[in-house]
Amino acid sequence: MQVDEAARVAHELRLARDKRERNARLLKHVFLIAMSCVMLYPLFWLLASSFKPENEIFGNLGLWPSEWRIENYTEGWYALPKSFTVFYVNSAIVTVLSVIGNLISCSFAAYAFARLKFTGKTLFFALMMMTLMIPYHVVLIPQYVQFLALGWVDTYLPLVVPRFLASDAFFIFLMVQFFRQLPRELDEAAMIDGCSPYKIYWAIILPLSLPAMGTAAIFSLIWVWEDFLAPLIYLNDIKSYTVPLALRLFLDQEGQSVFGQMFAMSVLSLVPVVIFFVLFQKLIVRGIATSGMK
Amino acid sequence: MRRFFVRNAPGYVFLTPWFIGFFLLALGPILASLYLSFTRYDMVASPRWVGLDNFEYMFTRDRRFWKSLEVTFAYVALSVPARLAMALGVAMLLDKGLRTISLYRAIFYLPSLLGASIAIAILWRQLFTADGVVNQVLALVGIQGPGWITDPDTSLYTLVILAMWQFGSPMLIFLAGLRGIPKDLYEAAEIDGTRPWRRFTRITLPLLAPVIFFNLVLQTIEAFKTFSSAFIISNGTGAPADSLLFYTIYLFNEAFKFFRMGYASALAWVLLVIIAVFTAIAFFTSRYWVHYENDRD
Numbered sequence: 001m002q003v004d005e006a007a008r009v010a011h012e013l014r015l016a017r018d019k020r021e022r023n024a025r026l027l028k029h030v031f032l033i034a035m036s037c038v039m040l041y042p043l044f045w046l047l048a049s050s051f052k053p054e055n056e057i058f059g060n061l062g063l064w065p066s067e068w069r070i071e072n073y074t075e076g077w078y079a080l081p082k083s084f085t086v087f088y089v090n091s092a093i094v095t096v097l098s099v100i101g102n103l104i105s106c107s108f109a110a111y112a113f114a115r116l117k118f119t120g121k122t123l124f125f126a127l128m129m130m131t132l133m134i135p136y137h138v139v140l141i142p143q144y145v146q147f148l149a150l151g152w153v154d155t156y157l158p159l160v161v162p163r164f165l166a167s168d169a170f171f172i173f174l175m176v177q178f179f180r181q182l183p184r185e186l187d188e189a190a191m192i193d194g195c196s197p198y199k200i201y202w203a204i205i206l207p208l209s210l211p212a213m214g215t216a217a218i219f220s221l222i223w224v225w226e227d228f229l230a231p232l233i234y235l236n237d238i239k240s241y242t243v244p245l246a247l248r249l250f251l252d253q254e255g256q257s258v259f260g261q262m263f264a265m266s267v268l269s270l271v272p273v274v275i276f277f278v279l280f281q282k283l284i285v286r287g288i289a290t291s292g293m294k
Numbered sequence: 295m296r297r298f299f300v301r302n303a304p305g306y307v308f309l310t311p312w313f314i315g316f317f318l319l320a321l322g323p324i325l326a327s328l329y330l331s332f333t334r335y336d337m338v339a340s341p342r343w344v345g346l347d348n349f350e351y352m353f354t355r356d357r358r359f360w361k362s363l364e365v366t367f368a369y370v371a372l373s374v375p376a377r378l379a380m381a382l383g384v385a386m387l388l389d390k391g392l393r394t395i396s397l398y399r400a401i402f403y404l405p406s407l408l409g410a411s412i413a414i415a416i417l418w419r420q421l422f423t424a425d426g427v428v429n430q431v432l433a434l435v436g437i438q439g440p441g442w443i444t445d446p447d448t449s450l451y452t453l454v455i456l457a458m459w460q461f462g463s464p465m466l467i468f469l470a471g472l473r474g475i476p477k478d479l480y481e482a483a484e485i486d487g488t489r490p491w492r493r494f495t496r497i498t499l500p501l502l503a504p505v506i507f508f509n510l511v512l513q514t515i516e517a518f519k520t521f522s523s524a525f526i527i528s529n530g531t532g533a534p535a536d537s538l539l540f541y542t543i544y545l546f547n548e549a550f551k552f553f554r555m556g557y558a559s560a561l562a563w564v565l566l567v568i569i570a571v572f573t574a575i576a577f578f579t580s581r582y583w584v585h586y587e588n589d590r591d
Binding site for chain 2 (some may be wrong): 028029031032035036039040042043045046049057058059060061104105108109111112113116117118119121124127128131133134135136137138139140141142143144145146148162164165166167172196197198201222223226228229233244247248250251259262263266267269270273274277281284285288289
């Protein structure tokens with residue numbers, strides 16, 4: 001009798017606790033959904049405004065245009081002295097070359113740091129980590145003088161060549177972290193079979209590191225795509241402008257009511273980033289969690 | 295000697311691109327800008343040695359230098375704690391057994407990826423105009439909003455809010471850190487009847503200290519380097535009334551608008567020293583408040 005009573009009380013307590021937890025979870029979801037809306041609202045407002053007629057953009061919180069003006073896109077594409085076709089081709093050239101450069105040079109350096117033995121390794125690794133801290137502004141002026149003397153200003157060389165020289169230590173660090181996790185026995189077995197370190201890099205480390213290479217590729221792609229400071233300094237001719245520089249030209253025309261077009265082109269510039277994010281979300285999240293950066 | 299090369303060759307071969315880059319793009323330029331900081335240099339005539347003149351002018355007479363320091367420090371002091379608090383708060387909400395976590399995680403991270411772009415800076419400018427979205431929302435609850443970007447008293451907040459909007463990366467790092475805290479600690483504390491706030495200060499914070507430290511150092515350095523969004527929002531000048539005159543914007547304009555390369559190099563070196571000092575302070579004090587798992591025996 002008493003046992004039954006105790007079981008009943010325990011059961012009721014459990015039900016009460018379950019209910020409390022369900023309520024807490026529900027409350028949490030409500031909060032997170034509300035927060036998601038706040039976070040995403042500016043992006044949706046941008047998207048909506050890019051279709052709105054000029055007089056509907058300001059003083060309007062709505063996310064549904066009264067009429068859909070596709071012209072913002074078609075006219076915006078040709079609104080600047082050069083068409084956006086030119087800017088996208090330029091951005092694509094710079095981005096593709098930079099990503100290739102980053103992957104090759106940073107994986108070389110990372111392989112040396114993570115797997116090979118050589119004199120001065122600790123020192124060089126420390127120096128490499130210190131370059132992570134140096135603001136770009138500190139090296140900017142001498143680099144500019146250097147590239148100007150070489151006749152590289154107004155070409156893509158100052159944007160692309162540094163990436164073939166492992167200038168972005170972040171990617172070296174990311175790859176070192178990954179390479180270190182690969183089992184040592186693989187290298188040792190290959191070494192006993194007579195593989196050279198070069199062969200091991202190419203035939204063992206690289207094929208096993210595709211996720212890390214993917215993460216590095218996506219990050220470098222997005223950052224180069226969005227890069228503003230270096231193109232601002234090195235590209236003066238509008239023919240060689242990248243997309244971010246072109247977008248800035250719209251701001252100079254403010255007052256001539258081209259907001260719709262400016263928003264339309266802004267949306268287009270974000271589309272590649274969003275697509276890559278949706279496709280490769282897992283790689284991006286894992287990359288940040290393992291490297292612990294950015 | 296021969297053996298030295300044979301043994302080291304593969305390492306040095308793989309490091310060759312980095313070596314070249316390190317000397318030509320990092321070490322060389324850093325030393326060159328140290329030299330330039332003691333000169334007057336307009337890129338037309340060759341640099342002329344002026345000793346400490348640049349630094350003397352900077353520290354004693356240059357009002358805009360002090361203003362740019364003030365703006366930058368205010369931004370760092372406001373945006374870094376705000377961003378980290380957001381990141382930690384949301385990470386803790388997401389940490390405990392939600393099945394839809396990956397969706398929320400994606401939504402909260404997206405602004406961090408987009409935030410550095412010029413498109414978002416352009417959008418931000420328009421959100422904070424006098425009749426922009428933010429003031430519209432404030433009007434709904436009966437608040438008359440300020441001019442935001444046109445008002446020197448409020449313009450910096452638009453950038454702080456932009457920084458808070460991008461709390462995604464530290465959030466992901468916090469999430470990874472929270473995963474590492476043994477759940478039985480919380481269960482034991484709950485059975486002992488410990489209140490949630492105490493559980494936070496006695497379990498979460500101490501065990502997360504290394505991750506907090508890491509995020510703090512990283513985000514502080516990032517905040518000092520802020521450039522593009524401030525450049526766009528302030529029209530490239532630091533306006534209104536120099537209230538958005540970030541250090542990097544001041545440096546950029548001195549160098550590439552007025553071609554005072556010597557003075558700009560001096561500014562660059564001061565920035566390098568400031569960041570180095572902050573990092574050093576963080577590392578030095580860290581042993582008093584950061585305890586790593588394997589320290590405790």
